Amino acid sequence: MSTEDFIDYIINEYEMIAPEESGHDSDSFWKEVMTYYSDSMLKASVTKKNAARILYAFLRHVIKIPNVDWNNAKRLRDIYECRVCAEAIAQTYERGIINASAETAFGINDVMMEADLRDSVRKTLNYI
Amino acid sequence: MLTPDRLETKGRYDSFDNGEVFYNKKKNHLPAMGWNSWNAFGSGNTEALTKAMADKIVELGLDKLGYEYVILDDGCYKPERVGGKLSNEETKFPGGFKQLSDYIHSKGLKFGMYNDIGTNLCAGAAVGTCGHEKEDAESYIEWGVDFLKVDNCYYPFDNATFSNPENAAYTFAPNIRAIKLIKQADSGAEEKSGETILSAVKDGRINGSRASVENDYVTGLGTFDGTGPESSPVGVRSSELAFSVKNDETGTEYELSVEYQSGCMEGVGNWLQIAVNDELIFDEFLNKDLIPSLKKPEGEEEDKEPELLPFTWSDPVKISLRQGDNTIRLMNHRRQENTLNSYARLLKELSIINPDHDIIYSACEWGKTHPQNWAYKVCDSWRILNDITFRVGSDGDPGHGAWVEDYTTSVTTQYSKAVIMDEFAGPDKGWNDPDMLMIGMNGLDETQCRTHMTMWCMMNSPLMLGLDLRRVEKGDWIYNIIANKDAISINQDELGIQAKRVYSTLAIEEPDKEYIWDIDRVDVLVKPLKNNELAISFINVSTDYKAEKVSVTIADIEKYFDGKIKTAKEYKVRNIWTGETTENTTGVFEIDGIKACDNLTIIATPIF
Numbered sequence: 033m034s035t036e037d038f039i040d041y042i043i044n045e046y047e048m049i050a051p052e053e054s055g056h057d058s059d060s061f062w063k064e065v066m067t068y069y070s071d072s073m074l075k076a077s078v079t080k081k082n083a084a085r086i087l088y089a090f091l092r093h094v095i096k097i098p099n100v101d102w103n104n105a106k107r108l109r110d111i112y113e114c115r116v117c118a119e120a121i122a123q124t125y126e127r128g129i130i131n132a133s134a135e136t137a138f139g140i141n142d143v144m145m146e147a148d149l150r151d152s153v154r155k156t157l158n159y160i
Numbered sequence: 161m162l163t164p165d166r167l168e169t170k171g172r173y174d175s176f177d178n179g180e181v182f183y184n185k186k187k188n189h190l191p192a193m194g195w196n197s198w199n200a201f202g203s204g205n206t207e208a209l210t211k212a213m214a215d216k217i218v219e220l221g222l223d224k225l226g227y228e229y230v231i232l233d234d235g236c237y238k239p240e241r242v243g244g245k246l247s248n249e250e251t252k253f254p255g256g257f258k259q260l261s262d263y264i265h266s267k268g269l270k271f272g273m274y275n276d277i278g279t280n281l282c283a284g285a286a287v288g289t290c291g292h293e294k295e296d297a298e299s300y301i302e303w304g305v306d307f308l309k310v311d312n313c314y315y316p317f318d319n320a321t322f323s324n325p326e327n328a329a330y331t332f333a334p335n336i337r338a339i340k341l342i343k344q345a346d347s348g349a350e351e352k353s354g355e356t357i358l359s360a361v362k363d364g365r366i367n368g369s370r371a372s373v374e375n376d377y378v379t380g381l382g383t384f385d386g387t388g389p390e391s392s393p394v395g396v397r398s399s400e401l402a403f404s405v406k407n408d409e410t411g412t413e414y415e416l417s418v419e420y421q422s423g424c425m426e427g428v429g430n431w432l433q434i435a436v437n438d439e440l441i442f443d444e445f446l447n448k449d450l451i452p453s454l455k456k457p458e459g460e461e462e463d464k465e466p467e468l469l470p471f472t473w474s475d476p477v478k479i480s481l482r483q484g485d486n487t488i489r490l491m492n493h494r495r496q497e498n499t500l501n502s503y504a505r506l507l508k509e510l511s512i513i514n515p516d517h518d519i520i521y522s523a524c525e526w527g528k529t530h531p532q533n534w535a536y537k538v539c540d541s542w543r544i545l546n547d548i549t550f551r552v553g554s555d556g557d558p559g560h561g562a563w564v565e566d567y568t569t570s571v572t573t574q575y576s577k578a579v580i581m582d583e584f585a586g587p588d589k590g591w592n593d594p595d596m597l598m599i600g601m602n603g604l605d606e607t608q609c610r611t612h613m614t615m616w617c618m619m620n621s622p623l624m625l626g627l628d629l630r631r632v633e634k635g636d637w638i639y640n641i642i643a644n645k646d647a648i649s650i651n652q653d654e655l656g657i658q659a660k661r662v663y664s665t666l667a668i669e670e671p672d673k674e675y676i677w678d679i680d681r682v683d684v685l686v687k688p689l690k691n692n693e694l695a696i697s698f699i700n701v702s703t704d705y706k707a708e709k710v711s712v713t714i715a716d717i718e719k720y721f722d723g724k725i726k727t728a729k730e731y732k733v734r735n736i737w738t739g740e741t742t743e744n745t746t747g748v749f750e751i752d753g754i755k756a757c758d759n760l761t762i763i764a765t766p767i768f
Contacts, residue, residue: 063251064204070239070286092554099557111550112567113321116203116234116283118550 033146035082036074039065042090042153050160061093068116078149081117081140084130087156088120095159100126108138129155162279162291162316162453164330164498167443171501173398173493174438176534179588182504183511186518188587189540190652192307192622194229194272199559199596199626202552203235203283206252207260209555209628214267216629220639223268225648227625229307229520230264231272232257239285246275246287246299261304272307273300277502277525278314278323288314289506297509305519310503312525316453317498319426320528321387326452326467331495332429333381334420334446335374336360336401337471339488344413344478358403364490368399377471380427383495386527387546389573392675393581397530400491407481415476418490422447423468435489436479446474499529503538522593522622527577532584532592541591541622544581548574548595551603558627561598563608563757564679564703571598571608572679572701575615579661579683580673582619587656591620600627600638610737611699611759613641617651618659618685618697618761646736646763650687650695659687659695662720663712672720680704682754684712689763692726695736697761700754711750728766736761743767 033041043058065086078086091097105111105122112118121138124130129152133139144152169175170182181187195213197205214230217223236257238247248256261271275281275296276288289296289310300308313321319328343354358364360378371380383398384391391397422430430450434442445451447469479488503523510517523535523542531542546568553559562570574594581592597616599609616623625642632638641647663684664671671683679701687695694717700706714727731744737759744764751760 067203067235067239067249067252068284070280070284072286073239073284099551099560102551102560106565112546112569115321115547115550119552122551 033078033149034075035069035078035086038078038083038149039086041149042086042156045153045157046090046094049157057094061090064089064093077143079140080130080133080138080142080144081114081121083144083149083152084120084124085117087129087152088123090156091123091159095156097159099123102126107136108132109136110138110140114140124152127155127159164317164494165501167497167501171504172440172497176496181537183508183538184515185507185521185538187589189520190587190654190656191591191620192229192520192522192541192624193226193648193652194231194270194307194624195227195629196231196233196272196309196596196624196626198233198552199549199598199601200553200628202554204554205232205235207255210260211263213629214264214269216632217269218267220629220632220634220643222643225643225645226652227623229270229272229624231274231307231309231624233274233309234281234283234311236274237281237285237287239287241287241292244292245295257303265304270306271304272309272520273303273305274309274311275506276311276313277499277506278312278320279316280314280322282311282313282321290316290502293505293509297506297513300519301510301513301517307520307522308506309522309524310506312499312528315499315502317502318495318528320525324452326424328426328428329422329424329430329445329450329452330498331382331431331492332423332427333432333490333492334422334430335377335379335428335471336364336381336490337377337419337421339403339490340417340419340473341405342415342476344415358405360401364401364403366399367402368396370397370399371401377421381490382427382429382492383529385426386530386544389545389568389577389677393527393530393532393544393577393584394673394675397533398491398493398496400489402490403488405481405486405488407483407486410483412481414479414481416479416488417476418446418474419471420446420474421469421471422450424450424452425468428468429492431492431494433491433493434477435491437482437486441479442477496529496534499525499531500534500537503535507538532581536589539590541593543593543595544577545574545594549598549601553601553628555628558631559601560603561601562603571604571612571615575619575701576677576679577675578619578621579615579685580675582658582660582672585620585656585658591622592658593622594619596624596626597642598626599641600631606637606641607755608757609638610641611757613644613647614697614736614759614761615699617647618687618695620651620656620658623648623651644736646734647761650689650736650763653687653689655688655690657688659685659697660720662686662716663710665708665710682706682708682710684710686712686717686720688721688725692728692766694725694764695761696749696764697759698751698754699759700757703756705753705756707753709750709752711748713749714747726766728768730767731764732767733762733764736763
């Protein structure tokens with residue numbers, strides 16, 4: 033699944049379960065995430081850090097839930113390697129949406145398998 | 161394929177201390193003051209929010225206090241160039257940058273923007289200045305930009321954030337086992353009677369503070385990575401391997417070969433610089449098969465073990481040795497040199513278009529290459545560490561700042577490094593930048609924010625507000641901190657002397673030089689001001705109350721400033737946070753207990 037496909041998949045899944053609330057909100061989510069990535073990045077596979085960033089944008093723009101405090105996320109050594117996705121990693125990790133690859137490493141550059149991506153979307157939509 | 165430029169002598173490590181700036185860079189600016197969008201809104205900043213901030217700066221009168229720059233950080237451009245040029249992200253900035261610039265200028269404020277020396281911006285947009293300096297300089301001049309913050313993500317010539325890790329090949333020398341010298345007259349002969357092999361471990365000497373011996377070779381020839389808080393900013397932050405060679409004849413030509421092991425990881429690279437008696441005679445990749453940019457584009461994710469090739473002998477390089485003692489230096493200073501060169505390329509283009517431009521240029525390479533050594537040549541300030549917070553806000557969310565954290569993400573981490581960097585700052589150089597202010601973010605209370613402001617003012621740091629100013633009203637606690645005239649006057653004092661730490665309860669010998677991480681301490685900072693005034697700050701860095709008496713005398717202070725300050729027997733003393741005034745006739749300034757995270761800061765005016 034490419035990054036662009038992943039973004040489309042989230043919107044489609046959301047519209048299936050909450051059609052009356054889709055539209056403007058998912059529109060602003062889509063506009064937000066499309067500013068993140070160049071064309072080549074949209075075609076690339078989805079790394080964990082990018083999955084976190086996209087799902088975090090969804091949590092903020094569509095589900096609109098406040099951030100939780102960083103707890104176990106502070107133990108992830110690689111979280112500070114990505115200034116633009118650190119909060120996203122922490123929020124998706126603390127909420128159990130994306131798991132870490134080890135006790136002290138999120139695995140920010142690991143490519144996510146399609147099944148894991150679908151599972152992360154399912155967990156995200158549970159917050160609606 | 162992107163390749164690092166060939167460098168002129170003026171951009172080399174050996175020229176870092178010569179005090180010369182590039183391209184007529186204007187100096188004698190005081191630390192910049194303003195508002196930057198990043199801590200407040202992250203990459204979610206918009207034109208409407210930016211205009212609202214500009215309006216609020218004027219409404220609160222912050223412009224009259226010196227806050228003049230309104231800066232768009234990452235997230236404002238389209239993710240791809242349009243016709244080779246930068247353009248505005250139309251959803252967020254529908255009116256375009258020129259219109260926004262005009263709006264900000266119409267308020268009597270100045271307009272700042274953001275870019276990156278790499279191929280992409282940190283947030284991902286593929287619009288970094290690398291290779292596009294000319295057209296970007298044209299855009300910035302056209303848009304009336306007064307301030308540029310330039311980042312270091314996706315940088316192709318170092319293993320920077322989001323860069324390929326293999327780019328370490330550019331910035332570290334290979335492991336070195338030996339060098340071989342053959343007299344040129346003998347090089348074609350079957351019997352190499354003039355051949356000399358010198359062992360790196362037994363015959364070489366490591367200068368500086370980065371490299372080490374491992375088994376029978378020397379490794380780590382390069383520059384420390386200063387992004388994290390681990391390494392001190394003071395002293396030589398790199399190392400070289402040097403050989404002393406005595407030559408009994410005049411002008412003998414030699415062939416020099418190096419026994420090396422190339423790699424592409426932090427500590428072991430593939431780029432070698434060789435100098436003979438200060439003349440650089442080699443500066444490029446040793447192994448042509450291990451050039452990262454030939455393997456994959458920047459930012460492409462790929463998990464694989466870094467390569468480490470077997471030891472081998474290099475092709476010979478012709479060198480000339482003078483009669484008597486010679487020094488052969490093996491090194492790699494490209495981490496600093498490449499980064500300087502990349503920042504210089506944009507400055508050069510700006511200067512070609514408008515030789516009189518006075519754009520404030522803020523290097524945001526996070527202290528990675530120890531910019532305190534070189535950035536004064538091209539910039540007005542330089543970040544000293546990775547970001548002060550990774551938990552930036554958004555519209556409706558103030559974000560989160562911390563007083564203490566293990567990494568760079570706290571007031572005290574940034575402060576503990578910057579506080580010993582006064583030797584690098586000054587009007588003829590520029591300013592150490594411990595990142596934007598976190599005043600008004602969640603996670604910091606009023607006392608901590610007051611001390612945060614004090615620290616930044618005493619250290620001549622740029623004062624970049626990082627909060628949604630719509631949350632501030634005149635007279636509230638946030639306003640009272642950011643608008644404190646005495647604090648600002650300390651930061652903006654025309655002498656431009658960064659405070660020196662003259663005492664710390666945890667310092668052993670040199671409080672102004674020792675890099676102290678442990679926050680369980682009280683520091684005393686002194687900053688000479690115009691008219692022979694002194695700003696003196698007692699700072700409890702700890703999160704616990706400190707009961708001990710801490711004092712500093714005028715005699716102590718004089719010692720740290722080498723007699724360059726004029727002292728008096730009596731002082732009129734004003735507390736900058738309470739406004740209380742007293743007189744001091746003892747020449748002893750002291751506190752007797754101080755609250756957690758608090759500061760007591762005074763301006764002492766001499767009575768002659």
